[in-house]
Amino acid sequence: MPVAITLDRVLEQRGMTGKELAARIGISETQLSLFRSGKVRGMRFATLSKMCFVLDCSPGDLLDYEADPADLSG
Numbered sequence: 001m002p003v004a005i006t007l008d009r010v011l012e013q014r015g016m017t018g019k020e021l022a023a024r025i026g027i028s029e030t031q032l033s034l035f036r037s038g039k040v041r042g043m044r045f046a047t048l049s050k051m052c053f054v055l056d057c058s059p060g061d062l063l064d065y066e067a068d069p070a071d072l073s074g
Helices: 007-014 018-025 029-036 045-055
Strands: 003-005 063-065
Touching: 007 029, 007 045, 018 029, 018 045
Parallel strands: none
Antiparallel strands: 003 063
16 A cells, blocks of 8 residues: 555654553544554544644654555556
């Protein structure tokens, strides 16, 4: 998949654990773990906004994109 989750890198830079982030934004550790592993297909903007607020970052800091021409054929 061309979209990669870079949340772990941001958590490390902030010295924060996933458990702490989940508690601060009001989601379960399981939900956060699924997002971190890329196993979710979507996320509410409200949840993304809370993550960005707590981590003092922008959505682009949590996600990365690498174009794959094979994804365009379908």
